[in-house]
Structure formats: structure tokens, C-alpha cells
Amino acid sequence: MSSTAPSTTGVKGRIHSFESMGTVDGPGIRFIVFTQGCPLRCLYCHNPDCRTIDGGREVDTGEVLTEIKKYRSYLRGAG
DSSP, X not given: OOOOOOOOTXXXXXXXXXXXXXXXXXXXXXXXXXXXXXXXXXXXXSOGXXXXXXXXXXXXXXHHHHHHXXXXXXXXTOO
8 A cells, every 4th residue: 555645736725924034933044834814812922913814815835835945945954
């Protein structure tokens, strides 16, 4: 029996924004994907503008991976 990765074709989500070269959320350089529509409402939320599902834009997994790959050489050994 062979194991294959699940298909991500057509998977979409709402993305608030991308942050390249993030250094605030932990050690190392990171690429951060801020998703849109968080239901938690934490008291000291760092990104309250990400709470509603109405904001952001709809993107598929391929678009997210394309954006991340642009910064691959900077992310080695980082967060």
C-alpha cells in the first residue's frame, strides 16, 4: 500500500496578509501567513483586525506556497 499526501487542489481560505522577514513572533526570521476569521477573541489579541471573516481575500494553497517560496533562501534554519 502506497502512501500519498492528501490533495490540496482547490483548497481555499481567507488570508488577511503575509509578512516576510517577521522577527516579532519568536526567534529567527519567519514568513507569517495571517489568516482571516478567528473566533477566539483573546483579550490581548495581537491582530484584532483578523477576527472577522469578511476581511482579507480568498486564496488557494498554491498561491500561498508561491508566496512563501519567494523567501525560501532566507528561511533556512529559522522559525
